[in-house]
Each structure stands twice: as C-alpha cells, then as structure tokens.
Amino acid sequence: MNSKPETRNQKLEDLGEFGLIERLKAKLKSNDPTVAVSIGDDAAALKLTEDKLTLITTDMLIEGVHFSRANFTPFQIGWKAMAVNVSDIAAMGGKPQWAVISLGLSSSLSSDYIDHLYDGMKALGEKAGGIVLVGGDTTSCRDLIISIALLGSVEPELLTLRSGARAGDYLAITGTVGDSALGLELLGRSSSRLPLSLRNSCEELIKKHLQPLPRLEEAGRIVKSKLATAMIDVSDGLAGEAKRIAEASGVGIRIFQDKIPVSYSLLQICAHLCLDPLKFALEGGEDYELLFTFSPEQQEEVEAGWGASIIGQVVSESEGIKLIDRSGKVQDMPGQGYDHFKK
Ligand code: ADP
Ligand code: MG
Numbered sequence: 001m002n003s004k005p006e007t008r009n010q011k012l013e014d015l016g017e018f019g020l021i022e023r024l025k026a027k028l029k030s031n032d033p034t035v036a037v038s039i040g041d042d043a044a045a046l047k048l049t050e051d052k053l054t055l056i057t058t059d060m061l062i063e064g065v066h067f068s069r070a071n072f073t074p075f076q077i078g079w080k081a082m083a084v085n086v087s088d089i090a091a092m093g094g095k096p097q098w099a100v101i102s103l104g105l106s107s108s109l110s111s112d113y114i115d116h117l118y119d120g121m122k123a124l125g126e127k128a129g130g131i132v133l134v135g136g137d138t139t140s141c142r143d144l145i146i147s148i149a150l151l152g153s154v155e156p157e158l159l160t161l162r163s164g165a166r167a168g169d170y171l172a173i174t175g176t177v178g179d180s181a182l183g184l185e186l187l188g189r190s191s192s193r194l195p196l197s198l199r200n201s202c203e204e205l206i207k208k209h210l211q212p213l214p215r216l217e218e219a220g221r222i223v224k225s226k227l228a229t230a231m232i233d234v235s236d237g238l239a240g241e242a243k244r245i246a247e248a249s250g251v252g253i254r255i256f257q258d259k260i261p262v263s264y265s266l267l268q269i270c271a272h273l274c275l276d277p278l279k280f281a282l283e284g285g286e287d288y289e290l291l292f293t294f295s296p297e298q299q300e301e302v303e304a305g306w307g308a309s310i311i312g313q314v315v316s317e318s319e320g321i322k323l324i325d326r327s328g329k330v331q332d333m334p335g336q337g338y339d340h341f342k343k
Helices: 012-027 074-091 111-127 179-187 196-210 216-224 238-249 264-273 277-283 296-305
Strands: 035-037 044-046 053-062 095-105 132-140 145-154 170-174 228-233 251-256 290-294 308-316 321-324 330-332
Touching: 053 074, 074 095, 074 111, 074 145, 074 216, 074 228, 095 111, 111 132, 170 238, 170 296, 179 196, 179 264, 179 277, 196 264, 216 228, 216 290, 228 238, 238 251, 238 277, 238 290, 238 308, 238 321, 264 277, 290 296, 290 308, 296 308
Parallel strands: 095 132, 251 321
Antiparallel strands: 035 044, 044 053, 053 145, 095 145, 170 290, 170 308, 228 290, 251 308, 321 330
16 A cells, blocks of 8 residues: 655655655654744754743754865864854844864864864854853764854844744845855856956955855844844755745745845856856855844834845745746746755
8 A cells, every 4th residue: 555645755865855854843843841942943942941042053064065175274164164053043033152063084184174173163153252162072084074063042032933924024134145156156166267357256255155154243133123023044045045934934925036135246257157146146055144024114124224135025825935027027936945855
C-alpha cells in the first residue's frame, strides 16, 4: 500500500531544505512550558527568567559551501560567522550576549590562522555590544567548518516574530539588497578586467560579502518604537524572506519593483557586465538587512528616520506573493529563496 505523500521517505533533493525544516518542526514539537518560540523563526525564545526571554540561535559556515579560504581572510571568516548569528538575534529584537564556537579544522592550519579567526569573531562581538565567547568544541576535519551558537535576551514586549504581519500592513527593508551576491559574483571574476572607475564600487560590493554588518542598532530602534508587526533578517534573498514572513503570518505580500533599494555600485556594475540587477536584488542572499512589516499609520516615522525603504504591502493570503513590475503588471514573485538541497 502506498504511504501518504507527506510520510513517504523522500530524498532531500526532492523534499528541499524548507520541506525538511517543516518535517523537523512537526517531529520536534513540544509542549514544554519554558519554550515561548520554537522552530520556525530566526531564533528560539525561552522563558528562563521572569523579566526577559532568552534567545538562542545557531548558524554554520562551511568551506566550499559558504566561503573559500582563497577569498576570505581568517579574520573575515570569524567575523562573518559571528555576524550571521547576530543578525538572527537582531531580527528577534534581542541583544546578543554569549557564544560557543564549534570548529572543524584541518591539521595543516596554523595557530596564527586560528588566532585571526577568533580576532574576527571578537571584533564583531565587540561591535555588537560585547559578546562573550564562553566555550566550544574542536574536531579535525578536511575542510574548515565554523558553527556558532549564540545566546541573547529580549524583553518579552519587544520580541518580534515572523508571524505578526497583517493584511493592510506595509513592508519595509533597511539598507540595500543584492550587494553581497554581486560581491560574490565579482570575487569569481578578475576585477582587473573592470575599468578603473568601477574598482571602488567593486571593492565595496566584495566587502559587503566578506564582512557583512548585521543591523543590530536598527533592529533595536525598530522594536523600541514598537514599529514592526513582523521582522526577519535577509539571509536568503528578499523574495525568499518575504515568503517566510507571508507563510508564518498567513498573509500575501506584494513588492513594488521600483521601490526595491539597490546601491549605485550594484547598478553601475550590473550595467557594465550586462547582469540583471533585479535578480540580484530579489534572489541574492547574505545581505543581512532587516525586512519588516508595520502599520500604515507609522509610514511617516519609517520614512523620516529609519534608513529603511517602504517596498510593498501585506495583502490577504489568497493573493499570494507577487512582484508589481515597473509597468504595474502583477507577476508571481521570482526566486523565492535559496534551497540547500533542491535539484
Ligand atoms: P535562518 O535563515 O534565520 O538562520 P533557517 O532557515 O536556517 O533560519 O531556519 C529556520 C528555522 O528552522 C529556525 O527556527 C531553525 O532553528 C530551524 N532549523 C534549521 N535547521 C534545523 C535542524 N537541523 N534541526 C532543528 N531545527 C532546525
Ligand atoms: Mg534569519
């Protein structure tokens, strides 16, 4: 007899990363009263004390998947490994505080290399308000693996989830999108082929890929003003993260193409290399900007001083996730997120 499709033993290339996470969510479901937020948001939230929620998240960088040692200095690998975790705590409205670091290391690496890896982690940790590195694990491995578990805290009233968006809200994003993905693309090309006038732009984009700066301060300001109804950090591309807010909140989202903030550097270089800036802006990952929804009553506040751009609207779930192109035509949203497993 055939088993139901959802219980069939599926290959990960068919199930996909997001399908796998949905399965894990069901499998690991618990009614433990200390768990306020479990699988499905940027970090889990635990009720360990009366006044604050403890946040916990983990993210791993693997050589050959997330970085190459030819492009990244050890300082940058350490920095980025910490930055991606801080970004998840920021997206919950929290303050990052303690980290444990697990390393897979090849015996050919030197102690100076490891020192620089830690210098990068500590530098980002200091920038993020003083993260204390309190332990970890070390094992031998052919390629370099760095996995950080980061703990933080948030006042319960400031906790901001992916699931709070409501039809009628507006959608906004900090900074610009697509820069990091274009920076990665440029790392794979020889910058000496670019005209001198584009070299600074090229360096700027590459730096965004190598040493991203999570939006911790902006997140703090956003949650303290009680602005956001939902928030997520953009690690897997704008389109994919919009989909995650939509799914978690049970809503639809429309994004206006001409409102998506892209840098002048991205436009210049895309024009020169005949690349599509929209593809980078919607699908490019690792910008670590904050995507959030808010009530239209707060439009002026967002426009005035948040360094954020209003890019879309939250609509009913039945309307789906759409891109409104420059001519006003409604399209299905292209490129809804990078999947580690899908063919
Ligand atoms: P982010 O991009 O914000 O880091 P992910 O897409 O990696 O988020 O993860 C989504 C959710 O799935 C998170 O709540 C995360 O804790 C959970 N998750 C991811 N991988 C696993 C796993 N192997 N086991 C349990 N939970 C997982
Ligand atoms: Mg995240």
